[in-house]
Amino acid sequence: MEEEIREKLDAFIRKKGLRQTGQRDEIVEVIFATDEHFTPDELFDRLRAAGSRASRATVYRTLSLLVEANLIHEIELGDGQTTYDPNFVDHPNHNHLICVDCGKVVEFEDSHLDLLNDCLTRRLGYRPVRQSLRIEAACEKLRKSGTCPDLIQARIRGKRLPNRKK
Amino acid sequence: MEEEIREKLDAFIRKKGLRQTGQRDEIVEVIFATDEHFTPDELFDRLRAAGSRASRATVYRTLSLLVEANLIHEIELGDGQTTYDPNFVDHPNHNHLICVDCGKVVEFEDSHLDLLNDCLTRRLGYRPVRQSLRIEAACEKLRKSGTCPDLIQARIRGKRLPNRKK
């Protein structure tokens, strides 16, 4: 998919009369190296780890660019930072389930849901642009067994849980 | 519904060993006087207009309280502020369609959608807690007639449009 990304980005840059720069290349490279969600801050850390010297300002500016180019989407996880999702190129209609116990985000797709969204939107007098079902749910595994590997991981990483501002 | 609100709030306050204060009364009063969404800032203005002297800090603290008491919900409109929705007491399962043209928020309910959410959540190994379908859509009226009363209103009020930070 790297191919498709590069192509779309180049087309966008050309169309807008922008320029290809080292920093932008590095940022795109790092973002699409995995299919993980990320916050600007996490991205910044990954960049440093990868040897890039791009500044925070450039990271923010490039993220806006990529959103505009439709290569990544903003998603709201309710933790006070914007999270970005790089998987919409491959899966344009995916949705998110957020675990209220550990903050894990599960992506899923469902054609019934897409169809229903479409119908509902039209019935209300609108034309579908983007839909996103966001489900908050509790981990069944945790409830039954009293533990869950995702929760343990989250604690190890000191991750901010959903709806926790601090 | 005022009745039900007061009751729930009183129960919550008692259970938590909190206190009933003038500021809290005023805030609850103003919030549930209409069924409109609001940002903390808008609420603050409405309070001032209603003669309340409650401070911003108290407004924020009370909002957290009401969320915890499940009397209002936070919703993300993607404009950089948290928006609060007071309609979940009456309509626990409603969803939001956000007009990308004018930022108008349309609430709707649908039992098929609720059922589908429930199934999807369980299939993924989770227990449903909260669901929210957030649809971004374009106004059909605007497209066909070139104008839309909601858009005009939004411009008059200088409202921040979706995905506009400033």
Next chain:
DNA sequence: CTGATTGCAAATGCTTTGCACGCCA
């Protein structure tokens, strides 16, 4: 009385911006 609550101002944390310099086309 005693601890919860408030207001104020200061602090926070994420994100944006002004500006001078550097670099792509």
Next chain:
DNA sequence: TGGCGTGCAAAGCATTTGCAATCAG
């Protein structure tokens, strides 16, 4: 060369917090 892009530090904003004074029960 002409701007676009970048880094830095400063500014912006929404929100939270420390603290002393105040108030409810």
